[in-house]
Amino acid sequence: MKNNILIVDDIHPIFMEMAGAKGYHCDYKPLIKADEAMQIIGDYAGLVIRSKFKVDKKVLDAGVNLRFVARAGAGMDNIDEAYAAEKGIDLINAPEGNSDAVGEHAVGLLLSLMNNLNPGDAEIRNGSWLREANRGYELKGKTVGIIGYGHMGHSFARKLSGFQVDVIAYDKYKTGFSDRYAREVSMEDIVKHSDVLSLHIPLTPETSGLVDDEYLFHFKKPIFLINTARGKAVKTQAVLNAIKAGKILGAGLDVLEIEKFPALAEQAWFNELRQSGKVILSPHVAGWTFDSYRKLSEVMAEKLIRL
Numbered sequence: 283m284k285n286n287i288l289i290v291d292d293i294h295p296i297f298m299e300m301a302g303a304k305g306y307h308c309d310y311k312p313l314i315k316a317d318e319a320m321q322i323i324g325d326y327a328g329l330v331i332r333s334k335f336k337v338d339k340k341v342l343d344a345g346v347n348l349r350f351v352a353r354a355g356a357g358m359d360n361i362d363e364a365y366a367a368e369k370g371i372d373l374i375n376a377p378e379g380n381s382d383a384v385g386e387h388a389v390g391l392l393l394s395l396m397n398n399l400n401p402g403d404a405e406i407r408n409g410s411w412l413r414e415a416n417r418g419y420e421l422k423g424k425t426v427g428i429i430g431y432g433h434m435g436h437s438f439a440r441k442l443s444g445f446q447v448d449v450i451a452y453d454k455y456k457t458g459f460s461d462r463y464a465r466e467v468s469m470e471d472i473v474k475h476s477d478v479l480s481l482h483i484p485l486t487p488e489t490s491g492l493v494d495d496e497y498l499f500h501f502k503k504p505i506f507l508i509n510t511a512r513g514k515a516v517k518t519q520a521v522l523n524a525i526k527a528g529k530i531l532g533a534g535l536d537v538l539e540i541e542k543f544p545a546l547a548e549q550a551w552f553n554e555l556r557q558s559g560k561v562i563l564s565p566h567v568a569g570w571t572f573d574s575y576r577k578l579s580e581v582m583a584e585k586l587i588r589l
Contacts, residue, residue: 284349286326287307287308287330288330290312293582294575294580296579297583298310301587327347328349328352329341329345329352330582331360333355336360337360338365348369351372352373353376355375356434358373358375359486374585376585379581380570382574383568383569383574384437384438385437386441388441391510391536392478392534394534395532395533396419396420419531421442423447424447425475425478426442426477427450427471427478427480428449429453429469429482429483430453430482432482435453435480439463439464440463448465449464450466450475452469452472473500473502477506478508480510481511483512490515491515495520495524501529507530507533507534507535508534510536513535513539513566518535522551530560532560533560533561535562536563536564
C-alpha cells in the first residue's frame with residue numbers, strides 16, 4: 283500500500299515508467315468518477331490529478347494513507363493546500379513542464395492582437411480587403427508589464443527577449459528578481475508605463491477579481507491585455523467596458539471566469555464577448571501542448587523520486 287498511486291486523470295505514460303522504475307505501483311484510471319475514487323482512495327499513498335477532481339477536505343480525509351498529491355499542471359487551486367499541510371501530505375506540481383508552452387501561447391496571442399490577424403483573416407474570407415482597417419502595432423519599443431514572475435512570467439519575458447521591448451514585472455511575493463529578461467518594479471510602475479499587461483498569477487483570494495473596472499481605470503496608456511493564468515483573476519465585463527472606452531486595445535484570453543458550455547453561454551457578458559472583434563479566445567490550452575503533455579509528467583515523476 284505504501285507505494286500505490288491512484289491516477290485519476292489522463293497523463294503521459296512516462297510518469298508510470300519513471301515511477302514504476304523506483305518501485306511504485308500505478309493504477310491508471312483516467313475515466314474514474316469522483317464517487318468511485320472516494321471509495322478506493324484509502325488504499326493509496328499517492329494521488330495524481332490534473333483538473334478534473336477537486337481535492338478538498340473530504341477527499342483528503344478519505345485518503346487515510348495518502349502521503350502525497352501530485353498535479354500535472356502549475357496551479358494548485360483545486361487542492362486544499364492548507365489542509366494537506368495540516369495532515370502532513372506533500373504536494374507536487376509541475377510548472378516547469380508547461381512554462382514554455384504558456385510563454386509561447388502568450389506571445390502568439392499578443393502578436394495576433396497587435397496585427398489584427400483574426401479580423402483580417404475573417405474579412406478576407408468574407409470578401410473584404412481592408413488594409414487600413416487592419417493596420418497593426420509593432421512590439422519593438424513597447425513596455426510589457428508582467429504581473430507574477432514565477433515560471434510562467436519568466437518564460438513569457440524570455441520569449442520576448444528578441445523583440446526589443448522593455449519588460450517590467452511585479453510580484454507581490456518576490457523581491458530582487460530582476461534578471462536579463464525583466465526589471466522588477468512596483469504595481470504603480472506597471473499601471474503607469476505598460477503598453478501590454480500580461481497576467482501570470484495563481485488564483486488566490488487576493489488575485490480573484492484583480493482586474494476590474496477600477497483597476498483598469500488607472501492605466502495611463504491604452505493597453506493590450508493577455509491572460510493565460512486564471513480566469514477568475516479578470517472580470518470579463520470590466521474588460522469589455524475598457525475596450526468600449528478605448529482603455530484596452532485588444533484582449534487575448536485563454537481563460538475565463540466561467541469556462542465550458544453550457545455555463546459559459548449563460549453568462550450575461552458572453553454575447554458581447556463573442557461578438558467583439560477586439561478579443562481573441564482560446565479554450566484554456568496555453569499550457570497544454572503535445573510537448574508539455576510529456577514534460578509535465580516527467581517533472582512530476584522527477585519530483586516524486588526526489589521526495
